[in-house]
Amino acid sequence: xxxxxxIIQREYFTRVRKKMFLITTLVVPxxxxxxxxxxxxxxxxxxxxxxxxxxxxxxxLFNEKITSANKNLTFQFIQNETEQSxxxxxxxxxxxxxxxxxxxxxxxxxxxxxxxxEKAVNLSIMDDIEALIxxxxxxxxxxxxxxxxxxxxxxxxxAQLDNIIDTExxxxxxxxxxxxxxxxxxxxxxxxMMMSYGTQVMRGVSEEKTxxxxxxxxxxxxxxxxxxxKIIGIGAVGITQFLIWIVLLFLLQAAIPMIYPDxxxxxxxxxxxxxxxxMALNSVLQGVSALPMLKIVSFFLxxxxxxxxxxxxxxxxxxxxxSEDHQEAQQLVAPVLMPIIxxxxxxxxxxxxxxxTEAVVGSIFPFTSPIVMMGRITADVPxxxxxxSMSLLVATIIIFTWFTAKVYRTGILMYGKKVSWKEIFKWxxxxx
Amino acid sequence: MNNxxxxxxxxxxxxxxELHNVRKYFSSQKAVDNISFNxxxxxxxxxxxxNGAGKTTLIRMITxxxxxxxxNVLFNGKEFDALTHHKNIGYMPxxxxxxxxxxxxxxxxxxxQLKGMSKQDALKSIKEWFVKxxxxxxxxxKVEDLSKGMSxxxxxxxxxxxxxxxxxxxxxxxxxxxxxxxxxxEEIFNLAKNGATIIFSTHRMEQVEEICxxxxxxxxxxxxxxxxxxxxKQDFKENIFKIGLHSTQxxxxxxxxEIVQQLPEALLIKLKQNVSTNEVLQHFINNxxxxxxFQEVLPSLNDIFIKLVEDSSSAxxxxxxx
Numbered sequence: 001x002x003x004x005x006x007i008i009q010r011e012y013f014t015r016v017r018k019k020m021f022l023i024t025t026l027v028v029p030x031x032x033x034x035x036x037x038x039x040x041x042x043x044x045x046x047x048x049x050x051x052x053x054x055x056x057x058x059x060x061l062f063n064e065k066i067t068s069a070n071k072n073l074t075f076q077f078i079q080n081e082t083e084q085s086x087x088x089x090x091x092x093x094x095x096x097x098x099x100x101x102x103x104x105x106x107x108x109x110x111x112x113x114x115x116x117x118e119k120a121v122n123l124s125i126m127d128d129i130e131a132l133i134x135x136x137x138x139x140x141x142x143x144x145x146x147x148x149x150x151x152x153x154x155x156x157x158x159a160q161l162d163n164i165i166d167t168e169x170x171x172x173x174x175x176x177x178x179x180x181x182x183x184x185x186x187x188x189x190x191x192x193m194m195m196s197y198g199t200q201v202m203r204g205v206s207e208e209k210t211x212x213x214x215x216x217x218x219x220x221x222x223x224x225x226x227x228x229x230k231i232i233g234i235g236a237v238g239i240t241q242f243l244i245w246i247v248l249l250f251l252l253q254a255a256i257p258m259i260y261p262d263x264x265x266x267x268x269x270x271x272x273x274x275x276x277x278x279m280a281l282n283s284v285l286q287g288v289s290a291l292p293m294l295k296i297v298s299f300f301l302x303x304x305x306x307x308x309x310x311x312x313x314x315x316x317x318x319x320x321x322x323s324e325d326h327q328e329a330q331q332l333v334a335p336v337l338m339p340i341i342x343x344x345x346x347x348x349x350x351x352x353x354x355x356x357t358e359a360v361v362g363s364i365f366p367f368t369s370p371i372v373m374m375g376r377i378t379a380d381v382p383x384x385x386x387x388x389s390m391s392l393l394v395a396t397i398i399i400f401t402w403f404t405a406k407v408y409r410t411g412i413l414m415y416g417k418k419v420s421w422k423e424i425f426k427w428x429x430x431x432x
Numbered sequence: 433m434n435n436x437x438x439x440x441x442x443x444x445x446x447x448x449x450e451l452h453n454v455r456k457y458f459s460s461q462k463a464v465d466n467i468s469f470n471x472x473x474x475x476x477x478x479x480x481x482x483n484g485a486g487k488t489t490l491i492r493m494i495t496x497x498x499x500x501x502x503x504n505v506l507f508n509g510k511e512f513d514a515l516t517h518h519k520n521i522g523y524m525p526x527x528x529x530x531x532x533x534x535x536x537x538x539x540x541x542x543x544x545q546l547k548g549m550s551k552q553d554a555l556k557s558i559k560e561w562f563v564k565x566x567x568x569x570x571x572x573x574k575v576e577d578l579s580k581g582m583s584x585x586x587x588x589x590x591x592x593x594x595x596x597x598x599x600x601x602x603x604x605x606x607x608x609x610x611x612x613x614x615x616x617x618e619e620i621f622n623l624a625k626n627g628a629t630i631i632f633s634t635h636r637m638e639q640v641e642e643i644c645x646x647x648x649x650x651x652x653x654x655x656x657x658x659x660x661x662x663x664x665k666q667d668f669k670e671n672i673f674k675i676g677l678h679s680t681q682x683x684x685x686x687x688x689x690e691i692v693q694q695l696p697e698a699l700l701i702k703l704k705q706n707v708s709t710n711e712v713l714q715h716f717i718n719n720x721x722x723x724x725x726f727q728e729v730l731p732s733l734n735d736i737f738i739k740l741v742e743d744s745s746s747a748x749x750x751x752x753x754x
Contacts, residue, residue: 003546006542006545006546007546010534010542014531014533014534208531211529211530211531211532212525212527212528212529213529213530213531214529215497215523215525215527215529216523216524216525216529216530216543216590217543217546218497219495219496219497219518219521219523220518220543220546220547221546222514413492413497
């Protein structure tokens with residue numbers, strides 16, 4: 001046991017002290033925050049430059065009055081021109097585009113409006129103009145039926161639909177979107193852990209083999225101790241990295257207002273400007289607090305470790321089998337990656353439909369369950385499925401570690417021979 | 433019966449390692465086929481054989497990396513157990529292995545701790561060895577920054593740090609320049625003098641003659657011979673003598689010996705059966721030769737091994753390079 005802890009320490013500290021670890025650990029959250037800020041910034045500033053739009057309103061739909069919420073858009077009504085005649089002039093007259101509204105409007109189909117332009121017009125501007133036309137048509141229809149459009153707007157219904165889930169523990173409001181995001185993040189973290197740290201185990205093992213240090217080490221410790229120490233050490237590196245990321249994300253979020261007050265003001269304004277912003281913010285907070293967080297965290301931790309342990313031992317066995325040839329490694333890795341990727345796909349569907357057949361099967365099958373179960377953690381998973389899934393995962397880890405350890409002990413001392421899956425299975429099943 | 437028991441008792445006291453009918457088959461070959469030999473405590477033991485003879489497999493069974501398919505390995509008279517005995521073994525494989533990116537000091541410390549040393553003891557021992565090999569300034573260097581000879585020295589240090597009673601060195605001089613080879617050789621003698629038993633595995637015969645007390649020769653998984661270097665040479669001597677003479681001009685005709693080789697101031701002669709050395713000397717004296725020297729020429733291990741394995745294709749490796 002003492003030796004395993006020595007090995008864990010070596011695996012852990014040699015990696016954590018590397019410059020690359022520091023760089024990726026620090027740069028990733030900064031890049032993430034930068035993206036986050038950039039997206040908000042871009043959506044706020046609306047990205048479009050000022051647009052002058054000419055209107056030839058043959059139907060007199062707007063009654064020569066038009067105002068848009070989008071301050072970048074300015075409109076001018078053009079008289080005494082036809083669609084064809086103005087087509088050649090609008091650009092020279094300083095307009096980026098012009099809208100043609102034909103004389104006869106069919107209020108039911110509304111398909112005969114055209115925005116002419118030199119360059120493609122940005123989608124959000126198209127949406128804005130479309131909304132203006134629809135408003136104008138609606139007002140015209142309302143007036144034709146003797147209704148004052150302003151009064152109508154005031155008295156319109158504004159319904160909001162909530163989904164309440166009634167369980168034995170009482171009624172709970174459903175926050176589908178929050179649950180969706182939490183599921184995706186948990187699933188994604190497990191996926192990353194399996195992929196990147198699993199392959200690190202593989203590289204670490206094959207490095208030990210090609211360096212020929214494996215032979216020195218296994219004359220001091222059992223190959224199994226070496227393998228387990230490596231898997232746990234590298235896993236600890238992964239957990240450290242995730243923890244640092246979480247702390248950094250919080251710190252950066254707190255630090256941004258101090259460094260760039262403008263940015264945060266804009267973000268806050270954007271959120272607070274509208275009533276919807278406030279409501280959205282509230283519902284996020286409510287949503288998070290309404291979710292069964294203890295269950296989510298404990299499920300996440302269980303499947304996070306279980307998934308890593310299962311795949312890390314398989315990757316360790318592959319690393320022990322290959323030598324310097326990376327192509328050889330890739331061939332052996334491909335079938336191992338398949339269930340991880342399939343699991344990820346099922347998970348992204350399971351968040352929408354947590355009780356579908358593929359979600360249930362995927363969350364029980366041990367090679368996909370760590371990821372797929374994350375798609376279901378915010379939903380209610382029947383107890384028998386949870387127990388079956390967890391015990392299958394634990395059993396598979398034990399059985400696989402036993403097999404992979406046998407492959408590993410043969411593999412790390414075997415040189416100069418290309419190994420096939422068939423041979424690997426032979427090693428796994430032979431007696432010592 | 434009684435005699436056998438008595439013998440057994442003696443061997444337990446004297447032998448650090450005993451192999452009894454050890455066998456290890458791999459799917460494609462018989463790597464070690466029913467080999468037995470003993471290694472006396474405190475001796476420098478040569479494990480010899482061409483490449484692929486089964487040396488590494490034998491070593492891996494002695495170090496507990498492999499289990500024999502059948503037969504057993506005794507360490508200090510007890511059945512070998514990797515868990516208890518690995519502390520007493522230092523093993524330097526032929527293919528050197530160190531973590532390239534790890535600092536030298538930390539690496540030595542790590543390997544020593546894996547052998548069960550406490551951190552303090554390990555640090556003390558590392559410092560002593562580093563001073564001895566003039567490596568004190570290397571502590572923070574990485575292995576990838578070392579020359580081949582330097583990393584070889586480090587490998588040797590990590591092998592002997594924990595004061596093992598059995599030190600296994602697989603081709604310890606390969607890749608070393610003569611100066612460093614000499615330093616390592618001196619240390620091997622030193623360690624043996626201080627009571628360590630050393631297994632020296634090689635296919636370089638001239639080193640064996642210089643260093644080893646006892647040898648075993650394996651080829652194609654089988655033991656071909658074992659014994660002390662002197663005994664082996666005695667067994668394979670061919671009654672050849674070298675006689676130093678002032679002049680070898682005269683033709684010599686005698687029934688006592690035949691001339692193997694004529695050198696400027698000496699003759700190599702092979703005595704006929706039942707001819708004593710005195711008779712030969714008498715012959716030279718009677719014929720008025722002035723004799724400078726007279727000595728028996730023992731075969732080199734190289735010659736012996738070529739003779740023993742010449743039927744196999746692997747014998748080529750033993751051809752004299754000179």
